[in-house]
Amino acid sequence: MAHDERRLQVLRAIVQDYVSTNDPVGSKALAERHDLGVSPATIRNDMAVLEEQGYITQPHTSAGRVPTDKGYRLFVDRLSAVKPLSVAERRAIEKFLDGALDLHDVLSRTVRLLAQLTHQVAVVQYPTLSRSAVRHLELVQVAGSRLLVVLITDTGRVEQRLVECAVDVERDDVADLRALLNSAFAGAKLADAGSKVPELLDTAPPHLRPLVAAVSAALVETLVEPGEDRLVVGGTANLAREAMHFPGSLRPLLEALEEQVVVLRLISEVDTGGAVLVRIGEENAHEALTGASVVSVGYGSGTRALGGLGIVGPTRMDYPMNMAAVRAVARYVGQILAES
Amino acid sequence: MAHDERRLQVLRAIVQDYVSTNDPVGSKALAERHDLGVSPATIRNDMAVLEEQGYITQPHTSAGRVPTDKGYRLFVDRLSAVKPLSVAERRAIEKFLDGALDLHDVLSRTVRLLAQLTHQVAVVQYPTLSRSAVRHLELVQVAGSRLLVVLITDTGRVEQRLVECAVDVERDDVADLRALLNSAFAGAKLADAGSKVPELLDTAPPHLRPLVAAVSAALVETLVEPGEDRLVVGGTANLAREAMHFPGSLRPLLEALEEQVVVLRLISEVDTGGAVLVRIGEENAHEALTGASVVSVGYGSGTRALGGLGIVGPTRMDYPMNMAAVRAVARYVGQILAES
DNA sequence: CCTGGCACTCCGAGCGGGTGAGTGCCAGGC
DNA sequence: GCCTGGCACTCACCCGCTCGGAGTGCCAGG
Numbered sequence: 001m002a003h004d005e006r007r008l009q010v011l012r013a014i015v016q017d018y019v020s021t022n023d024p025v026g027s028k029a030l031a032e033r034h035d036l037g038v039s040p041a042t043i044r045n046d047m048a049v050l051e052e053q054g055y056i057t058q059p060h061t062s063a064g065r066v067p068t069d070k071g072y073r074l075f076v077d078r079l080s081a082v083k084p085l086s087v088a089e090r091r092a093i094e095k096f097l098d099g100a101l102d103l104h105d106v107l108s109r110t111v112r113l114l115a116q117l118t119h120q121v122a123v124v125q126y127p128t129l130s131r132s133a134v135r136h137l138e139l140v141q142v143a144g145s146r147l148l149v150v151l152i153t154d155t156g157r158v159e160q161r162l163v164e165c166a167v168d169v170e171r172d173d174v175a176d177l178r179a180l181l182n183s184a185f186a187g188a189k190l191a192d193a194g195s196k197v198p199e200l201l202d203t204a205p206p207h208l209r210p211l212v213a214a215v216s217a218a219l220v221e222t223l224v225e226p227g228e229d230r231l232v233v234g235g236t237a238n239l240a241r242e243a244m245h246f247p248g249s250l251r252p253l254l255e256a257l258e259e260q261v262v263v264l265r266l267i268s269e270v271d272t273g274g275a276v277l278v279r280i281g282e283e284n285a286h287e288a289l290t291g292a293s294v295v296s297v298g299y300g301s302g303t304r305a306l307g308g309l310g311i312v313g314p315t316r317m318d319y320p321m322n323m324a325a326v327r328a329v330a331r332y333v334g335q336i337l338a339e340s
Numbered sequence: 341m342a343h344d345e346r347r348l349q350v351l352r353a354i355v356q357d358y359v360s361t362n363d364p365v366g367s368k369a370l371a372e373r374h375d376l377g378v379s380p381a382t383i384r385n386d387m388a389v390l391e392e393q394g395y396i397t398q399p400h401t402s403a404g405r406v407p408t409d410k411g412y413r414l415f416v417d418r419l420s421a422v423k424p425l426s427v428a429e430r431r432a433i434e435k436f437l438d439g440a441l442d443l444h445d446v447l448s449r450t451v452r453l454l455a456q457l458t459h460q461v462a463v464v465q466y467p468t469l470s471r472s473a474v475r476h477l478e479l480v481q482v483a484g485s486r487l488l489v490v491l492i493t494d495t496g497r498v499e500q501r502l503v504e505c506a507v508d509v510e511r512d513d514v515a516d517l518r519a520l521l522n523s524a525f526a527g528a529k530l531a532d533a534g535s536k537v538p539e540l541l542d543t544a545p546p547h548l549r550p551l552v553a554a555v556s557a558a559l560v561e562t563l564v565e566p567g568e569d570r571l572v573v574g575g576t577a578n579l580a581r582e583a584m585h586f587p588g589s590l591r592p593l594l595e596a597l598e599e600q601v602v603v604l605r606l607i608s609e610v611d612t613g614g615a616v617l618v619r620i621g622e623e624n625a626h627e628a629l630t631g632a633s634v635v636s637v638g639y640g641s642g643t644r645a646l647g648g649l650g651i652v653g654p655t656r657m658d659y660p661m662n663m664a665a666v667r668a669v670a671r672y673v674g675q676i677l678a679e680s
Numbered sequence: 681c682c683t684g685g686c687a688c689t690c691c692g693a694g695c696g697g698g699t700g701a702g703t704g705c706c707a708g709g710c
Numbered sequence: 711g712c713c714t715g716g717c718a719c720t721c722a723c724c725c726g727c728t729c730g731g732a733g734t735g736c737c738a739g740g
Contacts, residue, residue, distance in 0.1 A: 003681090026733050039683055044734065062690045062733045102488075102502045136480045140492055148442075150490060150498060152480055158490060158500045162442045236576060237594035243583075250590075254577035343712090366702050379714055384703065402702045402721045 003046075009036060010046045011055055012079040015067050019318050024064030069281035069315060072293070076278050076319050083320040085328050089117060093332050100336065103127075103156035107232050110309065110333050115235025117325040120313035121257065123296075125267050126230040127155035127306040127337070134185040134193070139178045139215070144168040149215055153190070155306055155337065163218045165211055177211055180204055185219075194220045229268070229307075231260040238313070245291075245314035252288035257312070262286050267296050267308035274298065276323045281315045291315065295322050299330035301338030309333070347386045349376060351395055352419040354387075355407050359658050364404030409621035409655060412633070416618050416659050423660040425668050429457060433672050440676065443467075443496035447572050450649065450673050455575025457665040460653035461597065463636075465607050466570040467495035467646040467677070474525040474533070479518045479555070484508040489555055493530070495646055495677065503558045505551055517551055520544055525559075534560045569608070569647075571600040578653075585631075585654035592628035597652070602626050607636050607648035614638065616663045621655045631655065635662050639670035641678030649673070 013034045017025040027040040027047060036043065047065055050056045055071035058064065067075065085093075096113040100106040107124050114122035132153035140148040145168050151159045184200045185193060197216045204212045236257065239250050246253060256262045266279065266289070279294045289312070296310025310326055353374045357365040367380040367387060376383065387405055390396045395411035398404065407415065425433075436453040440446040447464050454462035472493035480488040485508050491499045524540045525533060537556045544552045576597065579590050586593060596602045606619065606629070619634045629652070636650025650666055 024733090028733075040733095041683055041685090041735095042681085045682090048735080058734085060690065062688085062731090064733070102500050104500070135482075136478070138476070138478045138490065138492075140476045142475075142496075148492065148496065150478065150492065152478075152488065152490065152500075156482075156488065156500075156502070158498055160442050160444070160492075160496075160498045162496070234598060237591050237598060240589045240591040240594055243589070249580045249583070251577050251580040254580055258574060258577060364702090368702075380702095381704095381714055381716090382712085385713090388704080398703085400720095400722065402700095402719085404702065 006036065006038070007046045007050060008074075008079060009034075010043055011050055011067070011071060012075060014047075014050075014056060014065055015071065015075045015079070018066055019316055022316070024059055024066050026064035029064070067316075069283065072280045072315055072319070073283075076280070076323075080320045082327075083324050085324050089325070090328070092117070093328060097332055097336055103158075103337075106333065106336055108234070110329060111232045111234035114309065114311060114325065114329050115238060117329070118311050118313070118317075118322045119235075119238050119241070120311040120317065120322065121233065121235045121239055122309070122311050123234075123257075123263055123267055124232045124309040124333075125264065125307035126232070127153070127157055128229055128268070129153065129157070129159070130191045131189070131305060132157065133187055133189050135187075137178065137181045137185060137219075139174050139181070141169060141171070141174050147174070147215065149218060151219065161218050163215050165214050167210065169211065173208060173211065176205070177208060177215065180208065180212065181215065229264055231264055231267070233257050233260075233263075242314050245316055247291045253292060253312075256286060256288035262288070263312070266294050267310055269296075269308075276327050277310075278319065278323065293317055293319075295319070295326050297326050297330045299334045299337075301334050306334070306337065343386075346376065346378070347390060348414075348419060349374075350383055350386045351390055351407070351411060352415060354390075354396060354405055355411065355415045355419070358406055359656055362656070364399055364406050366404035369404070407656075409623065412620045412655055412659070413623075416620070416663075420660045422667075423664050425664050429665070430668070432457070433668060437672055437676055443498075443677075446673065446676055448574070450669060451572045451574035454649065454651060454665065454669050455578060457669070458651050458653070458657075458662045459575075459578050459581070460651040460657065460662065461573065461575045461579055462649070462651050463574075463597075463603055463607055464572045464649040464673075465604065465647035466572070467493070467497055468569055468608070469493065469497070469499070470531045471529070471645060472497065473527055473529050475527075477518065477521045477525060477559075479514050479521070481509060481511070481514050487514070487555065489558060491559065501558050503555055505554050507550065509551065513548060513551065516545070517548060517555065520548065520552065521555065569604055571604055571607070573597050573600075573603075582654050585656055587631045593632060593652075596626060596628035602628070603652070606634050607650055609636075609648075616667050617650075618659065618663065633657055633659075635659070635666050637666050637670045639674045639677075641674050646674070646677065 010030065013030055014025050017030065017033060027043040030043055031040045047056065051065065054068060055074060056065040056067050059066060093113060097106065097109055100109055107126065111122045111124045132155045134151065135154045136152040138150040140150065142148050145165045147163045147165060147169065149161045149163055184196055188196060197220065200216065201209055201212055236254065239253065243250055269277065276295060276297045281293060282290055284290060284292065284294060292312055293315045294310055294312050296308050298305050298308050300306040309330055311322055350370065353370050354365050357370065357373060367383040370383055371380045387396065391405065394408060395414060396405040397408050399406060433453060437446065437449055440449050447466065451462045451464045472495045474491065475494045476492040478490040480490065482488050482502065485505045487503045487505060487509065489501045489503055524536055528536060537560065540556065541549055541552055576594065579593065583590055609617065616635060616637045621633060622630055624630060624632065624634060632652055633655045634650055634652050636648050638645050638648050640646040649670055651662055
C-alpha cells in the first residue's frame, strides 16, 4: 500500500533528521528537508499514526517527534541501507592497524580506531580462551613452591597464573613437567583441556603427579572458565560529549563499562555468523544500558570466531555508519590476526 | 604571632567545611561550627586577609569563600594531619588484596580498591620494566620467520612481542637461541640489557647471529623504552558524580586518562622515597588536569621501587583521607608483590 | 485522500521584585 | 591595639509572570 510506504519514509526521515540535528523534528521541517511530495498536514497525519503505533513520541505537547526504541529498531531492520565507508575511512583503518606489534597492540589500536571512527565508546574482547588452542606452556619457578604458569595460545594471547604447590619443586622436575604438559596440551583446544587431565595424570611419572594435578587444575580453573575473558574499553570521553542524552547521569554506564562482565555478556552474544548485532535501548537486559545502544559483531580469522567487538552509545546514533564501521574494523582485525 | 596562627585555623576550617559541605563557606557558619573563640566579624577580617594573600576567593560578591589551589596547597603542607585509616578500611584493604592470583589480578584489584576507598579515579602503574630484571625469556615459533618473544620479569610481569626475522628459523635454532638469550640476560636489569647485546653477539655461534640481533633489538626497543609502561585505570564512574566540579566537561579529563602517557608521566614522578606527592590544580602541567588534583606515591617491595599509583579527583577533595588511603594501599601492594 | 486554515497547547526566554546570605566598614568597648 | 556588634549594601537565587513561537490536532473544502 502506498500509504504504509510513505509512512515508513516519514519515519526514516524523522530518524535521520533527529540523529543529525538532535532536535525533535516537526512536520514542517520534515516537508522542507525531504522530498516527500506531500504537505506538512499530511505528514502530521502520518506522524499521528506512527505515534499510535509506538514508533515515535513527542517529549511534550507542541514539540516535534522523536523516535522510540521501537522506531529505531524498525529503522535499523528495514529502512537503512548500510552506508559504505569513505575511502578516507578505509585508509584510516589500514593505517591505524598496520604495524601492530603483538596482540595487545592490535587490540588497543583497534579500540582507539573504533572510538575515533564512530565517536562512541568502543569495546573489544580478547580472543576467547575457550575457543583458542594451546600453542605453548611455559613454567617458571618463582620460589620454592611457587610456579608461574604462562600459557601462549594460537591467537597470540599470553596468560599467566601463579600456582602454589604444596611442596617444594625440584629444578629438574620443572623441566619434566613442562615437557609433559606441552606434549599433552599442545594444539589442544582449551575447551577440551579439562578432559585431557585424567589421561595425563595416568601417564605421568608418579613423583610428578601432585604437581601435574595442581598445575592442570589451575589451568582448567582459570583458563577454561569464561570469567577470564578480557575486554579493552576506549573512547569513554565520547560519552561526556553526549552526556545529556543519557537518562540521569553517566554514572551507571561508566560503572557497567568497568564491570566488564556486563559488557562481555553482550559482546560475546555475537556468535551469529558474521552479522552485525544491534541492541537498542530497552532491548539491553542490563539496566544501566537501558538508555544506550550496542552495536557489535564477531571477529575472527577465516571461518573461525575469535571474539567480539563493538560500540556503546546513545540510542540516538548514526546506525548505518556505526554498523559499517564496526563491520569493517572487525573484518580487518580478523585479517591481521590471521596473519600472525 | 597569635593572629597568623588563628588565620591559619580559619583557612583550615574553610577547607574542611568546603570539602564536606560543598558550599562556599561564610563567616557565620564558620563561627558556629568551629571553636575559634572569636566573632564572625573578626573572622571576616581574617578572611579578607586570606583572600588578599590568595588562599581563598569568593565565587561572587556576597557568597562565602572557597579555597584556591594555593589555599589547598597550604592546607596540605601545613594544616592537615594525616588521617589514620579506620579499622574497617584496613580490613577492606587486606580482604580485597589477599588471594590475588597474579600480577594482573593484584593490580586490577588494587585499582578497584583505591577507587572504592577514595571515591575517586584510581590509577596504578605496572612495575616499570626498566627497573625490573629478567627472570626468564621464552621463544615460540609462530610461523616460519616469526618468533613470539615472551619476557617474564622478576616482578611477575609478562610481556610479549612478535619479532619478524628476515629468514626462516630452524626448530633447533629456536632452542639454542632461547638458551643463549636466557644465559645472557637472566637476572639482568632491563635497563642494562642494551649494553649486553654486543658481548652476546660476539659469543653467539655465527649462524645464529642475525637471529640474536633481531630478537635482542626487539627486546631493547620495546622493553627498555619508557613508552611500554602500562597503566590500569579504574573508578572513572566516580568522576560523573562530581562532574559539576570540573570546569567545562569531563571530556578532557577522560581523554587524558585514556591517553595513558599523560598520567604515566605524573605517576612516575614519585621516585622521591616513599613520600606521598600531591599535585593541586594548576600545579599539574597538563592542561586537562588543571582543574584536578593528583595524589600519588611510589610502591615497591622493600627498598626497591617498582612503580607508582595514585588517584585523580577534583581539587575539592579530602586530602588527608586520600593521602592516607593511597599510602596504605601502596604499602600493602608492596608487601604482596614482595611475597610473590 | 490530500490540503490549507485555524485554534490550541505548552515550552522557553526574558523580566521584575522579593529574599537571604554574606560582606565591608565603622564606631565603641575591653 | 584588637575584638565586637551593628548596619547598610550587594548580589545570586527563586518565584511568578508574560509573551512569542513552534508544533500540533482538527475540520471543511478540493
